[in-house]
Amino acid sequence: MLSLDRPFTYELDEGIAAGIGSLVQVPFHGRLVRGWVLGPTEDVPGRMLPVKKAVSPVRFFDRSMLEVLWWVSERYVAPLASVIARSYPPRVASEETAGSSPPRASTHALRPETPPILSSSYKGGFELLTALEDGAGAFLVRPAPEDEQRVAVEAVGAALAGGRSAVVLVPELEPLPATASAILEAFGERVALFAGGSQRARYRMWLDIGSGARPVVVGTRPAVFAPVPDLGLLYVSRESHAGHREERSPYYHVRDVALARSRVSGALCVMSALCPTAEAVTSGAVEVVPRRRGWPPVEVVRPGPEGRAPRLISALKAVRRGFLFEPLPGYGVARVCRACGEPAACASCGGMLRSEAGAVRCTVCGADGTCANCGAADFGITRGGAERVEEWARAIAPVPVRRTGPGDRPTPPGDREVTVGGVEAVKDFGPLGLDLVGILDADQASRRPGLAARERALATWMEAAAWASPSGRVIVQTRHPGDPAVQSLVSGNPERFHRSELPRRADAGFPAGWPVFRVTGDTTLADELDALHPGTLLSSSAEGRTVCLVALDPGSVRAFGQTMRALAERGVVTRVEAEPHL
Ligand SMILES: [Zn+2]
Numbered sequence: 236m237l238s239l240d241r242p243f244t245y246e247l248d249e250g251i252a253a254g255i256g257s258l259v260q261v262p263f264h265g266r267l268v269r270g271w272v273l274g275p276t277e278d279v280p281g282r283m284l285p286v287k288k289a290v291s292p293v294r295f296f297d298r299s300m301l302e303v304l305w306w307v308s309e310r311y312v313a314p315l316a317s318v319i320a321r322s323y324p325p326r327v328a329s330e331e332t333a334g335s336s337p338p339r340a341s342t343h344a345l346r347p348e349t350p351p352i353l354s355s356s357y358k359g360g361f362e363l364l365t366a367l368e369d370g371a372g373a374f375l376v377r378p379a380p381e382d383e384q385r386v387a388v389e390a391v392g393a394a395l396a397g398g399r400s401a402v403v404l405v406p407e408l409e410p411l412p413a414t415a416s417a418i419l420e421a422f423g424e425r426v427a428l429f430a431g432g433s434q435r436a437r438y439r440m441w442l443d444i445g446s447g448a449r450p451v452v453v454g455t456r457p458a459v460f461a462p463v464p465d466l467g468l469l470y471v472s473r474e475s476h477a478g479h480r481e482e483r484s485p486y487y488h489v490r491d492v493a494l495a496r497s498r499v500s501g502a503l504c505v506m507s508a509l510c511p512t513a514e515a516v517t518s519g520a521v522e523v524v525p526r527r528r529g530w531p532p533v534e535v536v537r538p539g540p541e542g543r544a545p546r547l548i549s550a551l552k553a554v555r556r557g558f559l560f561e562p563l564p565g566y567g568v569a570r571v572c573r574a575c576g577e578p579a580a581c582a583s584c585g586g587m588l589r590s591e592a593g594a595v596r597c598t599v600c601g602a603d604g605t606c607a608n609c610g611a612a613d614f615g616i617t618r619g620g621a622e623r624v625e626e627w628a629r630a631i632a633p634v635p636v637r638r639t640g641p642g643d644r645p646t647p648p649g650d651r652e653v654t655v656g657g658v659e660a661v662k663d664f665g666p667l668g669l670d671l672v673g674i675l676d677a678d679q680a681s682r683r684p685g686l687a688a689r690e691r692a693l694a695t696w697m698e699a700a701a702w703a704s705p706s707g708r709v710i711v712q713t714r715h716p717g718d719p720a721v722q723s724l725v726s727g728n729p730e731r732f733h734r735s736e737l738p739r740r741a742d743a744g745f746p747a748g749w750p751v752f753r754v755t756g757d758t759t760l761a762d763e764l765d766a767l768h769p770g771t772l773l774s775s776s777a778e779g780r781t782v783c784l785v786a787l788d789p790g791s792v793r794a795f796g797q798t799m800r801a802l803a804e805r806g807v808v809t810r811v812e813a814e815p816h817l
């Protein structure tokens with residue numbers, strides 16, 4: 236609880252084998268509760284109760300990890316106790332006394348090495364490799380499409396060569412990203428794949444990581460806290476992916492925690508993305524980019540009738556292996572009720588009705604589609620969406636066409652195949668060498684709500700375009716060829732987009748790099764927050780509840796957090812959510 240977020244002081248008898256990071260049992264308001272030892276304090280109260288006993292022989296954090304956890308608690312206005320509790324997997328006590336099962340061969344035979352590319356082909360690559368051996372700092376890599384996995388392997392290899400360990404953070408593990416597979420293949424038994432499995436296996440793995448048995452860790456968000464000794468590298472793969480933001484409280488963003496942890500532990504943080512976020516671009520990280528950018532040729536065409544440009548049609552007629560990106564799901568949108576002729580709208584909520592998987596449903600509330608006016612369920616449909624694209628592409632392409640729908644397990648197109656899908660289909664599959672990638676309905680991105688919607692769209696387009704072989708074709712359909720995001724897609728360089736995006740974000744009151752919070756509380760909340768003079772404050776009230784969106788100068792987060800804790804104690808604030816998706 237935010238209102239109780241402070242340390243308490245106890246007397247720790249030397250006879251109890253405990254220290255920083257120990258889980259202990261202490262008396263608290265007449266009950267026995269568990270807590271972690273944060274360390275000695277100067278601020279000794281007159282009367283102290285003694286620590287009863289150590290609950291576990293394990294130290295759950297050391298001094299430097301504690302500093303990171305404090306940072307997370309402060310930066311995201313989250314109770315330290317819940318940050319600590321989430322920094323390691325649930326305990327399985329019997330594993331703490333069981334012998335560890337360290338990897339059998341730390342001398343794993345590596346595959347014949349591919350020639351290194353960072354030092355030879357990347358501007359800033361030599362500096363990065365030198366820093367990886369024993370330095371610190373932050374680097375932002377924009378790999379060439381075919382290098383994404385090799386760059387990660389090389390960076391990890393350099394850290395290991397310097398006698399340091401590495402944590403590779405991927406946005407998701409299902410399907411296993413090509414970057415994660417490449418690390419596993421290159422470093423074999425030295426890699427801890429920190430994911431899934433039983434609770435016991437997961438805790439065992441965490442203990443092994445702490446013992447130094449596996450100097451490379453690959454995992455999603457929780458791995459940013461992996462207790463590897465001698466940390467040299469935190470590698471954030473696909474930095475702009477939404478999966479790097481923790482969706483449960485305590486909220487955090489992997490990129491920012493990785494940057495903070497690298498500062499605390501004298502390690503390197505490497506962020507890698509074809510299209511990094513505005514936050515990464517403005518983080519002050521050293522840019523590492525290919526000296527010669529390999530990017531497939533991108534053709535910009537106007538969408539033809541029903542979103543089919545003649546040039547796309549003719550490319551499809553000759554395709555062998557391709558991908559069509561269509562951001563909208565379904566077969567089309569209901570426009571008019573066939574029974575009464577009224578415009579189609581959801582009978583329950585008035586929302587838009589979409590035809591998807593053979594049924595018409597409301598896109599807002601999910602109700603079965605019935606006419607708000609007469610209750611009929613027969614609509615005139617304006618066709619458009621991934622299902623419709625699949626249908627017309629089938630009629631044109633000389634090879635099979637397969638659609639990846641929401642809930643399908645995404646796989647790359649087969650040897651002679653075209654796939655159709657939205658953002659859920661664009662995964663880290665490695666370079667695919669497709670002969671055609673179509674970006675359909677690109678203008679949909681600017682119609683999406685949300686401050687970062689365009690950035691996310693560009694990142695997805697670039698990841699899909701990167702699947703095209705250097706001699707392949709990328710065709711993007713848009714009515715706005717001069718749009719900075721489209722221009723950035725054409726050049727394979729997000730700079731142009733960020734030049735227009737950064738001032739836009741600042742004008743909207745949410746400059747890149749400013750912490751953002753969504754605060755929920757009672758009706759006095761807006762006035763209380765206004766008194767703090769935040770950079771930006773937007774508020775809305777309904778039914779005695781107020782929700783505020785606050786953007787802050789980074790320097791004022793500490794004071795903001797203290798006020799939130801005080802307001803939580805008074806009951807004014809009920810919830811603080813850091814870094815909401817904007
Ligand atoms: Zn509805």
Ligand SMILES: [Zn+2]
Nearest residue numbers: 572575606609
């Ligand atoms: Zn009707």
